[in-house]
Amino acid sequence: MKLGLQLGYWAAQPPANAQELVTxxxxxxxxxxxxxxxxxxxxxxxxxxxxxxTERIRLGTSVAQLSARTPTAAAMHALTLDHLSGGRAILGLGVSGPQVVEGWYGEPFEKPLARTREYVSIIRKVLAREAPVTNDGPHHPLPYSGPGALGLGKPLKPITHPLRADLPIWLGAEGPKNVAxxxxxxxxxxxxxxxxxLADMYNEWLDEGFARPGARRSREDFEIAATCQVVVTDDRAGEIARxxxxxxxxxxxxxxxxMNFHAQVYTRMGYGDVVTEIQRLFLSGRKEEAMSIVPDEMVTDTMIIGNGDEVRQQLKVWEDAGVTMLLVHARDVEQMRQLASVVNPA
Known part of the structure; x- marks a missing residue:
């Protein structure tokens, strides 16, 4: 089992000890x-x-939002980071949700699957650098010829030669169609x-994608990186409450x-009634009450919490389910060392 450090996104200020954690x-x-x-x-x-x-660790986005930049701009970011890191970049992408896409980026959220397919296809063309990049799709036409166009757009190849044409692209996905x-x-x-x-259900979704004509990978060379808080503690109940x-x-x-994709995930887990009540309380401003009705199982279903032996037993369960990497948060260096020693003991 591999470990990935999830720094996440910033709150009001950058995290004070991020450099120490990355090192x-x-x-x-x-x-x-x-x-x-x-x-x-x-x-x-x-x-x-x-x-x-750093010298060896891979550097990934989890996730960069599709609507934040055009696909060619995302490819520029990725190829730049890949060169600077000596071939260690992972481009993780996700559609986000309509509140962010339409409220922050001012873009339509409709047809997220089609937009994702088109977006990734353009990035692959940039990284391959085999020909000037064109795209006939409706979401990111290249060259642009729609309203306001001067008709002078020219297909281009990146000036900078990408370090790796096969720079890995990972996708954040929650629903069955998006996972496939x-x-x-x-x-x-x-x-x-x-x-x-629910590993059997996820595997059905994945197998549908792997079986499609032209699928890029098979299960044998495909990575599954699951966000999973791993906490080694003797106070399991207290940590669950936190x-x-x-x-x-x-x-x-x-x-x-x-339309809350996270809520839909928990509904598929069988928590539909409590999800509805949590949403009702949270959106009406009764956040403390919403927190109080979260059952322990909603936490432990998606996290690993316990003493060293309990954590090691659960790690085997996650690995047997097909997960190849756990994306974990860490508050300090000492917790990171503890996690590393439990997950991959010398």
Whole structure:
């Protein structure tokens, strides 16, 4: 089992000890470090800044939002980071949600699957650098010839030769159609709120994608990186209680009541009734009450919490389910060393 350090996106200020964590991740055997974006910091700059002091760890976005930049701009970011890091970049992409896409980026959210397919296809063309990049699709036409165009657009190849034409592209996906698309066109799946209990269901979605004509990967060379808080503790109950506000926030507040992808994930897990109640309370401003009704199982289904032996037993369950990397948060260097020693003991 590989470990990835998930730095996430910033709150009001940059995290104070991020450089220390990234340096320790590189030193203690973590496979990758990931940075995210929401509507504050971007996902690429932290990797270039903090990653410049590392030697071996991979540097990934988890995720860069599709609507934040055109596909050619995303390819420019990725090829730049790949050169600067000596071939260690992972381009993790995701569609985000309609509140962010339409409210922050001013773009339509409709047809996210078609937009993703087109976006990834253009990036592949940029990285391959085999011909000037063109695209006939409706979402990102190249050259642009729509309203306001001067008709002078010219197909171009990147001036800078990409270091790797096969720079890995991973997709953040939650629903069945998006996961199947990920298996078809991507090199890895960034899974949020994954639970081994539903591994058979996820594998059906993935197998649908792998079986499609022209699928890029097979199960044997496809990576599944699951966000999973791993906490080694003798106070399991106390740690579960501390995690409940995070679960309530994402289920109840990260999306509209009629379209919250995180809530849909937990509904598929069998928590539909409690999800509805959490959303009702959270969106009416009763956040403390929403947090209080989160059952323990909603936390432990998607996280690993316990003493060293319990954590090692659960790691085997996740690995047997097909997960190849756990994306973990860490508050300090000592916790990172503890995680590394438990997950991959010498």
């Amino acid at each position: 320790e991740a590189d030193r203690s055997g973590f496979d990758a470090v990931f940075s995210a974006e929401s509507w504050g910091n971007d996902a690429f700059t932290p990797l270039a800044w903090w990653g410049s002091s 698309l990920t298996a078809e066109i991507a090199d890895g799946w960034l899974a949020i709120y994954y639970t081994p209990r 995690m409940k506000p995070i679960t309530a926030l994402y289920v109840g507040g990260m999306g509209a009541a009629e």
